[in-house]
Amino acid sequence: QDYRVPAISLFAEENGDGARLTFSDSAEDTRAGGQALAAASIIVHSGLWLLYSKPFFDDDPYVLEPGGYPNLTAWGAKDPAICSMHPIRLGCPVVERAGEPQAVIYEATGFQGRSFAVSRDVYDLRRLPGPPLPTVGSLRVLGGCWVGYEKEGFRGHQYLLEEGEYHDWTQWGGYDEELVSLRLLRTDFSAPALVLFEAMDFEAGGSVELSEALPDTQLAGYGPVTRSIHVLSGVWVAYEGPNFSGEQYVLEKGVYRSCEDWGAADCRIASAQPVLQVRAAPSAPLPQIQLFSEPDFLGDHVCFEDDQSALPAAFVPRSCRVRGGSWTLFDGQAFAGEQHVLSEGEYPTLSAMGCLSSTVIRSLQKVPVFFSEPSIFLHGLECFEGKEIELNNEVRSLQAEGFNNHVLSVRVKGGIWVLCEHGDFRGRQWLLDCTEITSWMTYSGLQHVGSLYPLRQRRIYFRIRSRELERFLSVPDDAEDMKAGRVVLSSPSDQSSSVWYYEEGLIKNQVAPTMSLQVIGPAGKGAKAVLWSQNRMPRQTWSIDSSGRIHSQMFEDMILDIKGGRSYDRDHAIIWDTAEERPTQIWDIQVL
The missing domain is CATH 2.60.20.10 (Crystallins)
Incomplete structure (x- = not known):
């Protein structure tokens, strides 16, 4: 174990010669003047270092332990470019596959005897199927971070179990051979x-x-x-x-x-x-769902990353895990019948999935990513007339909140919503994206809404590509050092960043997390869009519709466009009235 401050030295020449740069902390972008930092040799003084050939910890890292690396071959590189780096203090526990929990328990030491694969808490080993195990002889942790306990029910001596192999009880630091219960750590490990x-x-x-x-x-x-x-x-x-x-x-x-x-x-x-x-490069969580033929994630299982219009006829799901994104499950083929909407999490029974014990899931569909803030209007009469209820957050019971739950028309302005037949999100469900339903009675067969909630999604990183001009919306890498950063069309390069993300209605770039896309100057056709401090008031939010138009929520009927023409700022982002004759208003959102 090594608890010293991490330190690494990069040298301009082989064998530790030439100019030297020393780092002791994470560096997300080491480039200067657009030029990548070049290292011909390296000395790792302390800590475990991850070196990346691209900025912002992108691409697969080189992993360097303490010691000397006299040339590129020594750490397996062909290119001397080091654009970002991150130290891991040796001795600190590390988890790599937090979202893929799995451990294999063996009856005897040295991975011998009977074995059981588990992916959820084990309250008491002696209650596992088959002849009871008195304790854990050896253990392989394939994914996730676990806690082992001396006694059943998660009591007694505690042992942190990282990903790796434990040949016997001494390797997890046990006081004795007793290890009777296991608990998975389900939490966010960031920013401790x-x-x-x-x-x-x-x-x-x-x-x-x-x-x-x-x-x-x-x-x-x-x-x-x-x-x-x-x-x-x-x-x-x-x-x-x-x-x-x-x-x-x-x-x-x-x-x-x-x-x-x-x-x-x-x-x-x-x-x-x-x-x-250990985090990977910025990316969207891959949509994935695992279905099991028995409760508690037992029996046969299938895994899907795409829509399935018809599940195998002989397979009847009775539990599931949603690993990424949100999914809608249907009791009919071709996405028909009753809907059951599930977000990321574990559902050990049909009841936990919101289904009756007799429900048979026949098809499933991914919920699309969305870029708008939740907003829904419920009306007391058809065609959006009568009393109006505007909501932006979940409501567990409209009646309990003092509303009349009589609803005859619905308009979803932003986000993706789940409307439920009864309070506490019970009963039949309907998934609605931006839409207008003039007759809720005709659509659902009901004249009321019991409860409702907007779906939440993890941060999505994406590029914004002009469909007409085939270039990307970008900002300079040093944008955060300026009061305002230019937002222009360019080809992907090392001198600008074209990676964006959406956060609470703001469109932000990864090189300037304290800034957001905003309109400056008089609000009208041709006003420029730049990166500006996100604390500037009033708050400027945006939405992106399914056709690829980026709408300003502050300036009504204005959308993001490119100036065009022949002037020096022809590639600059502006806002303009919606116009079919301007194809530069259509953007492709390329999720990373």
């Missing part, structure tokens, strides 16, 4: 932060806030006694002794008001470290 308090229940007294590993609390001027803990984010492992030794306690986001809450018999905490996740 926690606060240790000397007093119970966060009362007055000493405290220390951590965002990285601390081998000895006394180094931070904090004593060895901790009576309450607040985990602000991430997953942490706290240790009874210094240098990450002794009894360990796995802490997830939340509050722990006393030592009993984290499973300790006393209040000694002398060191702590976060569980770190």
Whole structure:
């Protein structure tokens, strides 16, 4: 184990000669003046380093352990370009496949004897199918981060289990051979932060806030006694002794008001470290759903990444996992019949999926990605007349919120919504994207809506390509250093960034996360669109429709366009009235 500050030196010439640059922290873009940093040799002084040939941790990294690398061949590279890098402190637990949990339990040491593959919590090993296992002899963790416990019901000594192989109980740091229950850590591992308090229940007294590993609390001027803990984010492992030794306690986001809450018999905490996740390049989560023929993810299973108009006739799903995106399940073929909308998560039974015990799923369909803020209008009469209810967030029960749930027409202005027959999202469901339903009675057979909610999606990274001009909307790489960044059409290059994302109605570029796409100057045809501080008021939001038009939500009937002509700023983004004769108003959104 190595708990020193990570350090790496890059040299302009082989064998550690020439100009030298030393880094001790993550660098998302090392380029200067558009030129990539070139390294002919490297020395890793401490830590485990991931080096990328592209900025923003894009592409597959080179993984370098402490030691010398006298030439490109030594670390397997053909190109000396190093455009971004990220250190992983040796000794800190790491998870790579947090979204693909799987562990294989073996009866005997050395991966011998009977084995069981598990992908969810195990309350008591002795209750697994077949002859009971008294304990775990050996273990392979293929994906995810797990906690092993000495006793059933997630009690007793705790052991953090990273991805890897454990030949016997000594390799997971056990006090003895007992390991009877397993729990999967289902959480966000990013931006770890926690606060240790000397007093119970966060009362007055000493405290220390951590965002990285601390081998000895006394180094931070904090004593060895901790009576309450607040985990602000991430997953942490706290240790009874210094240098990450002794009894360990796995802490997830939340509050722990006393030592009993984290499973300790006393209040000694002398060191702590976060569980770190090795992240891939920015991308959308791949839509994926796994269907199982038995409850609790048992039996035969099938996995799909695309729409299925007809499932195999002999396969009847009884549980499922949604690994990416949201999906609509139908009890009829060709996407017909009753709908059951599922977002990312685990559904161990038909009931958890919102189905009756007699339901047979016959087809399934991905919910498309969307770029608009949730907005829906419910009307008391047909054709959008009568009383109007405007909603932007979920409502568990219209009646409980004081609304009359009598609804005869519906207009969805933004987002994708799920409308439910009864309160608490029960009963029949209908998935609606931007649409107008003049007669809810004809559409659904009902004259009311019990509850409703907008679907949420993870951050989506994309490029914005002009369908007419076949170039991409881009900004300079140094945009965040300026008050305003130009937004222009260009070909993908190392001098500009064409990767965007959508966040709460704002269109943002990955090189300038504190800025967003905004219109400056007098609001009218030809006004320029630039990157500007996202805190500028009033807030300027956008939506992207299915035809590829990017609408300003502030300036009615104005959409994103390119100026054109022959002037110096002909490639600059502007807003303009919707006009069929301007093909430059149509964009292709290329999800990464």
